[in-house]
Amino acid sequence: xxxxxxxxxxxxxxxxxxxxxxxxxxxxxxxxxxxxxxxxxxxxxxxxxxxxxxxxxxxxxxxxxxxxxxxxxxxxxxxxxxxxxxxxxxxxxxxxxxxxxxxxxxxxxxxxxxxxxxxxxxxxxxxxxxxxxxxxxxxxxxxxxxxxxxxxxxxxxxxxxxxxxxxxxxxxxxxxxxxxxxxxxxxxxxxxxxxxxxxxxxxxxxxxxxxxxxxxxxxxxxxxxxxxxxxxxxxxxxxxxxxxxxxxxxxxxxxxxxxxxxxxxxxxxxxxxxxxxxxxxxxxxxxxxxxxxxxxxxxxxxxxxxxxxxxxxxxxxxxxxxxxxxxxx
Amino acid sequence: xxxxxxxxxxxxxxxxxxxxxxxxxxxxxxxxxxxxxxxxxxxxxxxxxxxxxxxxxxxxxxxxxxxxxxxxxxxxxxxxxxxxxxxxxxxxxxxxxxxxxxxxxxxxxxxxxxxxxxxxxxxxxxxxxxxxxxxxxxxxxxxxxxxxxxxxxxxxxxxxxxxxxxxxxxxxxxxxxxxxxxxxxxxxxxxxxxxxxxxxxxxxxxxxxxxxxxxxxxxxxxxxxxxxxxxxxxxxxxxxxxxxxxxxxxxxxxxxxxxxxxxxxxxxxxxxxxxxxxxxxxxxxxxxxxx
Numbered sequence: 001x002x003x004x005x006x007x008x009x010x011x012x013x014x015x016x017x018x019x020x021x022x023x024x025x026x027x028x029x030x031x032x033x034x035x036x037x038x039x040x041x042x043x044x045x046x047x048x049x050x051x052x053x054x055x056x057x058x059x060x061x062x063x064x065x066x067x068x069x070x071x072x073x074x075x076x077x078x079x080x081x082x083x084x085x086x087x088x089x090x091x092x093x094x095x096x097x098x099x100x101x102x103x104x105x106x107x108x109x110x111x112x113x114x115x116x117x118x119x120x121x122x123x124x125x126x127x128x129x130x131x132x133x134x135x136x137x138x139x140x141x142x143x144x145x146x147x148x149x150x151x152x153x154x155x156x157x158x159x160x161x162x163x164x165x166x167x168x169x170x171x172x173x174x175x176x177x178x179x180x181x182x183x184x185x186x187x188x189x190x191x192x193x194x195x196x197x198x199x200x201x202x203x204x205x206x207x208x209x210x211x212x213x214x215x216x217x218x219x220x221x222x223x224x225x226x227x228x229x230x231x232x233x234x235x236x237x238x239x240x241x242x243x244x245x246x247x248x249x250x251x252x253x254x255x256x257x258x259x260x261x262x263x264x265x266x267x268x269x270x271x272x273x274x275x276x277x278x279x280x281x282x283x284x285x286x287x288x289x290x291x292x293x294x295x296x297x298x299x300x301x302x303x304x305x306x307x308x309x310x311x312x313x314x315x316x317x318x319x320x321x322x323x324x325x326x327x328x329x
Numbered sequence: 330x331x332x333x334x335x336x337x338x339x340x341x342x343x344x345x346x347x348x349x350x351x352x353x354x355x356x357x358x359x360x361x362x363x364x365x366x367x368x369x370x371x372x373x374x375x376x377x378x379x380x381x382x383x384x385x386x387x388x389x390x391x392x393x394x395x396x397x398x399x400x401x402x403x404x405x406x407x408x409x410x411x412x413x414x415x416x417x418x419x420x421x422x423x424x425x426x427x428x429x430x431x432x433x434x435x436x437x438x439x440x441x442x443x444x445x446x447x448x449x450x451x452x453x454x455x456x457x458x459x460x461x462x463x464x465x466x467x468x469x470x471x472x473x474x475x476x477x478x479x480x481x482x483x484x485x486x487x488x489x490x491x492x493x494x495x496x497x498x499x500x501x502x503x504x505x506x507x508x509x510x511x512x513x514x515x516x517x518x519x520x521x522x523x524x525x526x527x528x529x530x531x532x533x534x535x536x537x538x539x540x541x542x543x544x545x546x547x548x549x550x551x552x553x554x555x556x557x558x559x560x561x562x563x564x565x566x567x568x569x570x571x572x573x574x575x576x577x578x579x580x581x582x583x584x585x586x587x588x589x590x591x592x593x594x595x596x597x598x599x600x601x602x603x604x605x606x607x608x609x610x611x612x613x614x615x616x617x618x619x620x
Contacts, residue, residue, distance in 0.1 A: 117604055
């Protein structure tokens with residue numbers, strides 16, 4: 001049974017990989033391809049957030065880690081002329097270190113203090129990005145960031161970047177799946193159920209929470225670094241608190257503890273955001289800015305109240321019950 | 330350098346008194362229900378904007394302010410009944426995300442209703458400002474400081490002299506035990522949300538003549554209120570008030586003496602330092618007693 005399940009999963013993965021590889025060929029327009037790329041970047045951040053959610057934590061500072069990753073990699077590649085093969089991993093290491101420093105004192109505190117601390121880090125980092133003009137270029141940002149490249153190969157087109165980012169997405173998902181389906185995953189689920197209970201079972205709660213937090217920050221940094229070399233221009237605004245909320249909505253839609261859900265959540269919310277941006281001005285013509293927050297807020301509340309496991313899990317469960325009901329009759 | 334000090338201190342006390350009101354509302358909900366209400370700042374925003382709209386219909390200021398406070402208190406009660414109460418007893422994460430969702434809803438709705446442009450509220454009593462120790466103190470600033478001191482005194486009397494105040498304190502102390510003596514924690518939770526929404530609205534209405542009223546003012550105000558409450562240790566109303574003044578002073582002194590843009594970053598740096606040092610806040614003392 002277990003082996004059969006494993007084979008079926010491998011088949012699923014191969015099918016998914018093939019579908020993803022074929023997608024750019026079938027993409028109807030350049031716009032769709034760009035959208036797939038953005039979804040890939042967000043999916044990496046969201047999977048990290050879901051990993052964190054598996055331990056019963058939530059962070060409102062993911063955009064800061066996403067942003068630090070982008071700025072570090074962009075600055076190293078642009079000003080020092082280093083290869084992106086070195087700058088992207090370095091950016092990830094820097095962010096992981098920063099997350100460790102943030103987590104050290106705050107992860108031992110109750111949930112809401114941790115949320116508040118990550119929120120504070122997000123705001124501090126955004127202020128620094130705007131104010132440290134000599135380093136970050138301030139509000140006008142950094143231009144002419146080199147694209148991804150190594151050994152003479154350069155990633156210049158959307159399609160090339162698509163394969164890079166989605167390889168990273170699949171790797172990120174598989175690593176996260178591996179973590180959550182083994183010993184660490186069981187420990188995390190115990191912590192999610194009850195921290196005191198987990199500690200009583202001999203689980204080092206603080207250590208596991210720290211590992212997951214650092215890893216989720218590293219995921220965000222990877223996505224940020226890729227973003228910087230993809231768009232080749234960065235400014236503080238895509239890394240504001242609003243972006244952190246956006247990532248949270250994606251993770252919640254997919255289900256805060258469901259790794260594959262993170263992928264679906266990122267895709268669904270990105271597409272929803274595009275639709276809202278296109279349609280809302282028709283309904284409220286004079287409104288600019290972040291009016292979508294109302295819709296996302298309602299989404300958060302409704303999902304947390306009625307489908308705490310996320311919409312994806314809910315849909316899967318519905319499908320299963322229908323199948324089973326169909327099998328009986 | 331020193332010539333600037335009196336002015337900065339006076340400004341710090343003014344904004345600090347507003348942060349103190351927000352922090353009070355926040356501590357009230359936290360002690361009674363254990364919920365970190367991330368929508369607290371939005372109550373202030375709604376209060377200020379509703380008051381501005383009522384004033385535009387030529388209602389007298391006092392009436393408009395009272396009506397706005399009452400309306401926001403109703404919003405607070407509705408928030409508790411509709412989205413907070415159903416999630417009671419769930420994972421703490423659920424409630425954090427829900428109150429955050431509520432704050433996003435209010436901000437988004439405010440943007441749709443009032444737009445992004447700031448609204449101006451008139452000063453309560455127009456007139457020339459006071460000169461104190463070489464610093465200028467506007468009349469509205471006096472209103473802000475006076476009202477926050479007055480509200481703290483009134484709350485203190487309410488908590489120590491009335492049955493409802495005692496019931497709230499009992500519920501904050503031990504919800505289970507208070508149920509045994511006939512106090513409904515659910516009703517107290519509703520009451521705490523209503524009262525703290527009213528406090529938040531009052532803070533918004535008082536500060537609006539100084540800083541203007543916009544749909545996104547609640548975020549910054551709420552966050553400063555959280556920092557104030559955390560510095561005060563989250564458990565006591567007087568400590569939260571002191572925390573509010575501390576945050577106000579830190580903010581104006583750093584923006585006055587350092588580069589202006591770093592004000593927010595330094596406020597949150599203080600928050601992180603406080604969290605690092607001790608979870609009880611800098612002002613220890615009677616935790617979970619006064620409010």
